[in-house]
Amino acid sequence: MTINPMEQHITKKEVSHLLDEIGMLLELAGENPFKSRAYYQASRTIDQLDRDIHDVVQDGSLSAIKGIGTALSQKITEYVTTGRLAYYDELKSRIPPGLCELVSIPGLGPRKVKKLYDILSITTVGELEYACLENRLVDLPGFGKKSQEKFLTGIQHYKLFRERRLYSDTIDEALSLLSVIHGLPLVVHASLAGSLRRLCETVKDIDILASAETPGDLSRNIAALPHVQEIIAQGSTKVSVRMISGITVDIRIVSPAEFPYALHHFTGSKEHNTAMRSRAKKRGLKMNEYGLFANGSNIPCADERDIFTACGLAYIPPELRENRGEVEAAETGTLPHLITEKDIRGILHIHTNFSDGADSIDVLARTAIEKGYDYIGISDHSQSAFYAGGLSEDEIVCQHELIDQLNKKYGNFRIFKGIEADILPDGRLDYDDAVLSTFDFVIAAVHTRFDMSEEDMTDRILQAMDNRFTTILAHPTGRLLLSRPPYAVSMERIIDHAAQRGTIMELNANPLRLDIDWRVIPTATAKGVTIAINPDAHDRQGIAHISLGVNIARKGWLSPEHCINTLSVQEVSRLFKNIRSGN
Numbered sequence: 001m002t003i004n005p006m007e008q009h010i011t012k013k014e015v016s017h018l019l020d021e022i023g024m025l026l027e028l029a030g031e032n033p034f035k036s037r038a039y040y041q042a043s044r045t046i047d048q049l050d051r052d053i054h055d056v057v058q059d060g061s062l063s064a065i066k067g068i069g070t071a072l073s074q075k076i077t078e079y080v081t082t083g084r085l086a087y088y089d090e091l092k093s094r095i096p097p098g099l100c101e102l103v104s105i106p107g108l109g110p111r112k113v114k115k116l117y118d119i120l121s122i123t124t125v126g127e128l129e130y131a132c133l134e135n136r137l138v139d140l141p142g143f144g145k146k147s148q149e150k151f152l153t154g155i156q157h158y159k160l161f162r163e164r165r166l167y168s169d170t171i172d173e174a175l176s177l178l179s180v181i182h183g184l185p186l187v188v189h190a191s192l193a194g195s196l197r198r199l200c201e202t203v204k205d206i207d208i209l210a211s212a213e214t215p216g217d218l219s220r221n222i223a224a225l226p227h228v229q230e231i232i233a234q235g236s237t238k239v240s241v242r243m244i245s246g247i248t249v250d251i252r253i254v255s256p257a258e259f260p261y262a263l264h265h266f267t268g269s270k271e272h273n274t275a276m277r278s279r280a281k282k283r284g285l286k287m288n289e290y291g292l293f294a295n296g297s298n299i300p301c302a303d304e305r306d307i308f309t310a311c312g313l314a315y316i317p318p319e320l321r322e323n324r325g326e327v328e329a330a331e332t333g334t335l336p337h338l339i340t341e342k343d344i345r346g347i348l349h350i351h352t353n354f355s356d357g358a359d360s361i362d363v364l365a366r367t368a369i370e371k372g373y374d375y376i377g378i379s380d381h382s383q384s385a386f387y388a389g390g391l392s393e394d395e396i397v398c399q400h401e402l403i404d405q406l407n408k409k410y411g412n413f414r415i416f417k418g419i420e421a422d423i424l425p426d427g428r429l430d431y432d433d434a435v436l437s438t439f440d441f442v443i444a445a446v447h448t449r450f451d452m453s454e455e456d457m458t459d460r461i462l463q464a465m466d467n468r469f470t471t472i473l474a475h476p477t478g479r480l481l482l483s484r485p486p487y488a489v490s491m492e493r494i495i496d497h498a499a500q501r502g503t504i505m506e507l508n509a510n511p512l513r514l515d516i517d518w519r520v521i522p523t524a525t526a527k528g529v530t531i532a533i534n535p536d537a538h539d540r541q542g543i544a545h546i547s548l549g550v551n552i553a554r555k556g557w558l559s560p561e562h563c564i565n566t567l568s569v570q571e572v573s574r575l576f577k578n579i580r581s582g583n
């Protein structure tokens with residue numbers, strides 16, 4: 001089997017995504033459930049494959065994989081080798097496009113969507129909303145008033161968030177497309193731009209900027225790439241396409257000389273651009289996406305750094321370009337020294353198989369040692385978190401004995417004993433002082449009763465911070481990006497209290513949380529609050545979330561000196577003790 005080099009980039013993720021889509025479309029088409037189940041299963045199998053999908057296709061071993069078989073193998077091969085699958089295209093053309101969108105409303109699976117379509121001819125989210133408002137689902141068998149209310153809430157949410165996706169769900173696809181574009185013969189430069197380049201926690205689309213001597217030809221080549229599911233618009237300087245995952249990609253193409261100016265412009269943010277333009281104006285310059293002009297003639301700039309220099313500014317990294325004082329700081333030489341992953345010496349907030357984690361303490365410790373860390377902090381859930389296998393007092397004793405043994409075994413590497421203790425609705429932690437005193441550190445966390453008033457919730461959290469055993473406040477707002485808004489809480493009062501008590505505030509690095517919000521990190525650190533970038537890992541792979549946390553920390557102007565993870569084992573021990581003794 002030969003694979004055209006242009007098409008070598010269909011990834012395992014894209015194949016597994018396509019199989020999931022087919023499974024869903026089959027359900028929507030009312031086909032035999034066994035059929036769709038086979039596709040869902042195959043999607044998982046491909047996703048978990050530990051070999052490159054192209055190698056498997058090429059050596060003909062695909063159909064030998066359990067659950068794949070001849071028919072599926074042919075389809076996967078067609079997709080991987082040509083970038084298209086006729087079966088999928090045909091299936092998709094039979095289903096009204098709005099039905100796929102309806103599946104994303106909470107409570108609505110493909111089977112229910114099919115039923116609503118068959119009985120009420122509902123094909124779009126808007127039609128469902130209308131039907132709910134008209135009480136059309138109340139007497140419908142299998143639905144009723146409750147589901148109607150649930151759908152209405154889900155629709156509100158959908159409207160709010162459908163425009164955006166998680167950074168972590170988008171970046172791999174963006175980088176793989178970028179590398180394909182980089183490899184095209186006409187390309188001189190290519191870079192991510194927009195919110196992805198600024199390391200935003202959520203993004204609307206993928207922005208890519210490329211340069212070529214003949215932009216029109218490059219535009220045509222990009223539109224012809226196999227990853228492109230649909231061309232939305234195509235001109236000589238811009239191509240907008242939709243990928244199989246549904247995300248839109250805007251690719252702008254400029255001449256090589258224009259590239260630095262266009263890169264700065266299309267990286268944004270809009271607000272940063274506006275601030276930069278007025279900065280340029282103050283110095284008698286004019287700035288736009290094509291150049292930086294003095295008296296009508298362009299100031300030659302080889303890269304973005306030259307543009308900032310020409311404006312009398314230090315280089316501003318993309319993640320700071322949000323018009324939050326970065327232009328002023330670049331002018332006065334007071335931009336922060338941003339933290340990097342190399343500064344991280346150890347990590348806290350890791351769950352183990354004692355509670356809801358998947359790996360043993362030993363495996364987690366070895367993973368951390370391999371990554372070059374000097375320490376980890378274990379923090380399983382506490383007893384009231386019954387839904388997450390919270391630890392009984394006996395289990396804590398047992399876990400501490402094991403940690404003592406491992407600490408002896410690993411010499412200089414240190415495992416800190418911690419716990420993620422639930423903050424009860426009245427502000428108490430759910431162990432008494434005798435138990436709490438056996439930990440090196442305690443992460444206090446709200447996991448229940450999100451519906452309190454701002455005042456009650458803030459008081460509840462402040463009270464937990466007043467517990468002398470509380471070391472770190474976990475995920476301060478409780479938000480889940482794009483799905484659960486933050487609970488009502490006064491971040492100002494929390495930050496002031498953390499500063500006063502010495503409580504460390506968590507930047508939870510789970511891609512769905514990224515909580516504390518980066519926008520308030522500068523306020524916290526200015527008041528002297530220390531930040532812990534915590535992976536909140538539930539298995540050894542979860543430790544890698546620290547990268548995402550560092551990205552967001554940088555966006556929050558974080559310097560190494562405000563971050564506990566840059567301290568040595570001895571310094572961390574001392575800090576934990578100081579917090580406990582109120583120093």
Ligand code: DGT
Nearest residue numbers: 194195202203204205265266267268269270273274
């Ligand atoms: P997103 O897509 O909502 O996640 O955020 P961005 O920042 O990627 O926004 P997008 O894709 O609409 O535009 C990409 C960049 O292009 C943006 O960051 C700055 C630049 N840009 C777009 N429209 C304007 C505009 O009207 N004025 C200025 N100054 N810049 C713009």
Ligand code: CA
Nearest residue numbers: 194195205207
């Ligand atoms: Ca964008």
